[in-house]
Amino acid sequence: MxxxxxxxxxxxxxxxxxxxxxxxxxxxxxxxxxxxxxxxxxxxxxxxxxxxxxxxxxxxxxxxxxxxxxxxxxxxxxxxxxxxxxxxxxxxxxxxxxxxxxxxxxxxxxxxxxxxxxxxxxxxxxxxxxxxxxxxxxxxxxxxxxVSIERRSWVPNLVPFGVGQFINGQKTKGALFLSGQLLTLGMNIGAYASIEGLRGDDALFSHNNAITARKLRIVQYVGLGAFGALVIWGIVDAFMNYEPYKRTFKVVPCPMLESSNAGIAICTTW
Structure with a gap:
């Protein structure tokens, strides 16, 4: 060797x-x-x-x-x-x-x-x-x-509108993501509906309506992009704060074991 x-x-x-x-x-x-x-x-x-x-x-x-x-x-x-x-x-x-x-x-x-x-x-x-x-x-x-262990599913973290934040117990952050995504999605849908409303009976735009429609199209795309960015941000944030196991505490009387001494037990639920 x-x-x-x-x-x-x-x-x-x-x-x-x-x-x-x-x-x-x-x-x-x-x-x-x-x-x-x-x-x-x-x-x-x-x-x-x-x-x-x-x-x-x-x-x-x-x-x-x-x-x-x-x-x-x-x-x-x-x-x-x-x-x-x-x-x-x-x-x-x-x-x-x-x-x-x-x-x-x-x-x-x-x-x-x-x-x-x-x-x-x-x-x-x-x-x-x-x-x-x-x-x-x-x-x-x-x-x-x-002791019992309850494993939390990670699937809700993929749902938009602040669902992951609400499940993680972050209610304020969840409300912000919910309102922000609803606002930007509403901007996108509202702009699209307005564009369609400018079409004539022949499904075409007049000269003036065509200019307005182009501006609304920009608003539509901005709303869609902002909505997508907020959705991705919300998913990433939900996974960053995700805890795979749920644990809660409750105080209950201590069970009587072999000894006659009594006390308090901390029962843990995972």
Whole structure:
């Protein structure tokens, strides 16, 4: 075996060793990696690592780490501008720790205010009670989860008039695409109808009507082009914001397992 072959063999062996080390990390070690990734402001990478530790099954054993992981994940969604997932993580975090507070030194005021609003809303709905002191005994977190995955079809993204935006939950943007496409399509159809109305009984235009018809033809083509551009823009935008899986949260009483301890379970529907 020559030197080049030995080098190739070493590279392959090293890759296997690195991969094996990555997969042999304990959940606590993975959480430490996720925490460092978050602190280096790699929110996309931190979101992926934290989600793997929390969903569909909680892999962390420490209550404090579980709560901190949900806090970091909520912060990731805040900076990634995913309002839906941010609200879900706040709900889970407050269900597990109703008295939890965010450090104003690390997080922006808008993030903390959103958290406090969620806490007040959940308290008003009697889902949590932040005023009750926790028991002196060890906190027991029910980890029972009802998980189902619902895959969303991508076909509605191809439908014009803002359908993809409405399905993605972007109602304002959907309304803008709907009104814009209706306006430009109406311009196209209106110009075409006006042109046909200028024809005489012999289906031809008079001299004056021919000049007007040429101007209306330009309006017709402009309307058609603008409509087509908005349709393409709407389809591209719908796919950019498309999430293939639908996930919702609801708080339900924790099911009775082998232990007699009762608590709250966060049931997750994908």
């Amino acid at each position: 020559n030197i080049r072959a030995w080098v190739k063999y070493g590279i392959v062996l090293g890759a296997f060793l690195v991969a094996d080390f990555a997969y042999s990390q304990t959940p606590d070690e993975q959480f430490a990696t996720a925490e460092n990734t978050f602190r280096f402001q790699d929110y996309v990478g931190a979101e992926k690592l934290l989600s793997e530790l929390l969903y569909p099954e909680v892999l962390l054993s420490s209550t404090a780490d579980i709560i901190k992981a949900h806090e970091y994940l909520a912060a990731c969604y805040y900076w990634l501008k995913n309002e839906k997932r941010l609200e879900e993580e706040f709900t889970v975090l407050l269900t597990l720790a109703p008295r939890h507070e965010l450090d104003a030194f690390y997080y922006p005021s808008a993030f903390i205010e959103h958290f406090e609003q969620t806490k007040r809303r959940m308290a008003e709905l009697h889902l949590i009670d932040p005023e009750i002191e926790p028991d002196d005994g060890p906190e027991v977190i029910c980890e029972g989860r009802e």
